[in-house]
Amino acid sequence: MDGSRLQRSMYELIRRTCTEMPGDIIAALENACKEELPGSIAYETLNIIIKSISLSLENTLPVCQDTGALLAVIHSRPDEGFFLVEEAIVEAVRALTREGILRQNCVDPLTEKNTGDNTGDHVPQIHFEPAHGPTRVGIMLKGGGSENMSAQYSLPVTGISAGRDLDGVRRCILDAVHQAQGRGCAPGILGVCIGGDRASGYRLSKGQLFRNLQDLNPVPVLASLEETIVNQANELGIGPMGLGGKSTLLGCKICTAGRHPASYFVTVSYSCWATRRYQVELDEKGDIGRWI
Secondary structure (H helix, E strand, C coil), X not given: CCHHHHXXXXXXXXXXXXXXXXXXXXXHHHHXXXXXXXXXXXXXXXXXXXXXXXXXXXXXXXXXXXXXXXXXXXXXCXXXXXXXXXXXXXXXXXXXXXXXXXXXXXXXXXXXCECCCCCECCECEEEEEECCCCXXXXXEEECHHHHHCCEEEECCEHHHCECCCHHHXXXXXXXXXXXXXXXXXXXXXXXXXXXXXXXXXXXXXXHHHHCCCCCCCXXXXXXXXXXXXXXXXXXXXCCHHHCCCCCCEEEEEEEEECCCCCCCEEEEEEECCCCEEEEEEECCCCCEEEEC
């Protein structure tokens, strides 16, 4: 792959992720707006969100003032090409930060100083997953407010009567939504991992946010649980930005991971309505072959 081509590709991928909302999320917001009472606070709030998304697209401006923390996932053969993609992502992040498309969101926890270019220790987060076929790169920009509302439960949890079963899982997920209220910039989207360890639970649950809202979980019991969570969450009355209404969740995507017999974790990655994620497939030269 050519380094300059890769950098242009990663620049375009990150720029688009920051300034253009995915079509499935726009459709979900529009459908949510139709469910609210015209003239209500929830209806007007969703209308403002939808108009803001349109303005961002027209003017190539960030969808949200918090351009989030960048997560990159590279699916590729384990060869030297990975390092070229990694370098291209870092340079694209620096360039877009200089241009003001990305806000300066990386702070050194020891000095409390902003690094100024969105790079630092383990930032941006870049994960490599070995895979056959063409190289694919996914980018997610997740805001700090929604990240703060993510949660991990270790079943059983007596306070919410959550046992080590799927009903206990359901109770944990709904509790996370209830605890978030409007602080996660509802209506939210949830990525959930049942099982795993503490580290893999967060990684896998966040990965679920790459799924299209309109897809159907291939595991029937999980598909049913996803639908139940959305329906029951939207009966809580939290609504857009926590101001009341029927639209508390736009979607819920769930996966599982093998767990140690002593541990039963339920990990919830809460994402705001501005769930910004895109994936591309690269050709052999490093250009974007197609958008996924």
